[in-house]
Amino acid sequence: MSLIRRLQYEAADRLAGPMLGRYGRLRALARRSRGKRRAGPPQLQSTRKLKELLTTHYLAGRYADGAVPVAWVTSGFPVEILRPFGFHVVYPENHAALCAVQRQGVQLAQVAEQWGVPRDTCAYARCDIGSTLAQMTPVGRIPRPDVLLACTNICQTVVYWYRTLASLLNVPLFVIDTPYQYGEPDAHAERFVARQIEEAIALCARISGVERDDGALGLVAREAKQASELWGECLAYAKRKPAPWSGFDQFIHIGPIVTLRGLPECTAYYRMLRDELSERARLGIAVVENEKHRLVWDNLPVWFELREMSQLLAREGFNIVVTTYTNGWAETAPMFDEHDPIGSAARVYSRVFINRGMGHRTALLRSLAKEWGCDGVLLHSNRSCKPYSVGQLDLASQLTRDGLRTLVLDGDHLDSRSYSKEQAEGRLSAFMESFA
C-alpha cells in the first residue's frame, strides 16, 4: 500500500468529502432562499447529511485501491467482519441502484448485453458488469477490489454475477453460503454459515495483513446492532397517522445501513434521522397531505420511477408507509451480539426474510400491514429479481383472502425497457379507485 495513496484516501474521506457535502448544503440553502422549493412537506434535513456521507464514501473510494484493502461485497454479506481489517467496501448493488436513479442503468446493462450477458438475468448484475467492462460510473471511479465477497442470503444470482466479475477482474471470490431456511431456522445450516464466516475472517486477515481481533469484532457487532435498531426506530415512525415519511423516503435513506453498517458515522446518521422524524411526528408533519390510505410495498423499488410513482400515489392520498425491502435491515438486527459476533452474525444473516420460506414472508407481510395500519399491499413483480418475485401471486391471493387490497405490479427495479409506464400508472390508478 502506498503512503501517498493513503494520504489521498484519508484526505478525500476526512476533508474533501465532507466539504463537498457542505457545499451541496449551501447550494440547497441558496436555492431555497431564491424560492425554488419543491411542493409538499419540507425535505428531511437529514437528506443533506445522507448526501454528504455517500459523497464522501464514493469520493474516498476513488483513492482507496493502493491505500487500503478493497472489497466488493453483496448487500447481505456480513460486512462487520471487514471493518477491523480496515477495508474500503464497495457495494455493487448500491452502485447499480444509484445508476438506475440517475437513469444510466440501462446504458450500462447494454454494455454487458453486448458482451454476452443475456437480458433475462438480474439487471443489477448486468448494470454492474457493464460498468466494470466499460469503466463507466456516475460516481467518478470505483476502486479495484482485492477480493470479492458474496453471500447467498439474497439470492444465488449473486454467485453468478460475482464469478463473472472475478473472471473479468482476475481477483479472488469468497462465497458465504447461507442455505435457504424453508421452515424454522435450522442449526446445521447456521453452523455452516458460522464456519464460513470464520473462513472469511481468515481470508481478510491474510489480504489486509492485519491480525484478527475478537474484541474489535465485538465492538463492530455492537455498532451494527445499534445502527440497525435505530433504522428500525426510524421505520417505526411511519406507523404514525399521518406518517411523517414514506416508503419512498425509506428507499433513499437506506443507503448508509447497507453501505456503512458497523461504522460509527452510520449509527450517528440514523440517530440524527430518528430525532428528526420524532420531531416531525411531534409537530404532526405529514409526508402526504390528506393521507387516506396506507400501503405496504413488497420487493425492490422501481428505482428510476421513485419520484413519479410517489407523486402519483400522493395526489390521491395514498402513502406507502412500509416496505419489506427496507424493513429487511431492521428485522434481524436485535440478534447481533457483541459477545458472540460470529454466531450472532450467522443468525442475523441467515434469517433475512428473503432467505426464509413463504410462511415467514406471509406472516411478515401480514404483520407489517397490521402494525403500520395499511389497507393494501403493492407487490412489485420484478422481472429482474426472481427470488423476490416467485410466490408473489400466491402471496397476493393469501393477503386478499385476509381482507387486504392487493395489486401485483409488473416492473423492473432497474431496466426501464421491461417497464411500461402507461400500463403501470393505469393499473395503479385503477387500484386506487377500487378503494373508493
Add this chain to the structure above:
Amino acid sequence: MVVTDEAIRSYLASHRGNGVVLALPVLYPREVLTALDLCGVEVWAHRTPPGCCTQGAGSMQPYLCPTVRGARVLLGQGFEGAIAAVIPHTCDSMQGLAAIGLDMGASAMPVVTFRHPRGGDRASAREFLQAELRAFIASIERIAGRKLTMDRLGDAIELHEGIDRAMRRVLRMRTCIALGDVELYRILRKREWMRASDFAFELRALEQMIDSAATPRKGIPLMVSGMVPEPSDFFEAVDAAGAYVAVDDYAAIGRRLPMHDTQEAEPIGRLIDRMMGAAPCPTRTSDPWSRVRYLVERARAARAPGAILHTVKFCEPELFDVPVLRRGLEEAGLKVLHIETEFEPQMSGQLVTRIEAFVEMLGGGDA
C-alpha cells in the same frame, strides 16, 4: 420427452405399488430413493397449457423458466400417485417453488427439500452436506414409512455407480453404437423415471451394442451443453443438418454423472463424494472457467469442432455462464452456437435453420 409420455405412465402403472416420488431437477440423492425401494420420477419438462401460468390465483409469472412453471402445475395436480415431491435447491426459482409448495398449499403431496452447499468443495460444505443428507433421509423415511439401513444404501450406491460407469462409457463410445441420437437419448433418458435396477438392465443392452470395430459415425461431431434436450426433435434437427452429439453436457444426462468413482467406504461419505464429484454445473455454482476447461478437454477428445449451448428460456444459472463459455470455447478453437428453447412442442423453423447454418459452417451439411 414431456411427462405425459405414455411410456412413463404405463411403466408407472405396474410399478406404483412400492411408491412413486416426483423429483425435480437437477441433483438430489436418488440413491436414497432406490435404497428405500421408491421409484423416483424426474420432471424436467412438463408442458403447461397455454395461459395457465400467467393468470389467476396461485400461478407463476411468465418470466420464470418453463421448468418451474410446469412443475408448479404438477405439484398442484398431483402426479401418478406420488407420495412426495423432492425439490433440490437448483436455483432461486426452484427454491421459490419449494417454498410455495411447502407453505402456500400449492402441493398435493409433501415436499422434501434438498440444499446443496454453494461456494465450492470445502470442509465446512461437506459437513453441511452430511447433515443435509441425514435430514433428507429422515424426511423420506417418515413419508414412506420405511427405515433405511446403511447396507441397503451401500447397495443402492453400488448400483448407481455401476450405472454411472456404464453411462460414461456409452457416452464416450457413442460413435461406436449403431443408433441415432433420437433412439440413444430415448434410452438414456429412461433413467429419469425407471427404477435403477430396470434402467441398469436397459443400459447393459446398450453397452452390448458398442462395437469398437464399427465404421465411425458419419457427420460432424458436436458438443452440446444445456439443461435438457427438449423439444426432443432437437436431435432430428441436428441429424438432418449432418451432425450428431459426440459430447453430452446436458444437466439431465451427462453432467450429472460423477467424474470418478468414489474411494469412500462409508455410504454417507460416498454420497457426498458423488455429489461433490459431479461434472461442473452452474446450478451448483461451479466456476465457469472450470466448466470451460472440462468441456474443452471433452470436445478435444471427441474431435468436436463446434458446441451448441442449449439453454432454457429464463434460466439464470445457465445464462450467466454463456459469455464465459462462449469466450473460453472459442479461444480453444471451437465454434459456438447458442440456442434457447422453452419446451415448445417442436423446434421452430428458425432454430432448425440456425442449426443447419451452424453445421454447414463447420463443414458439414452433406449428410
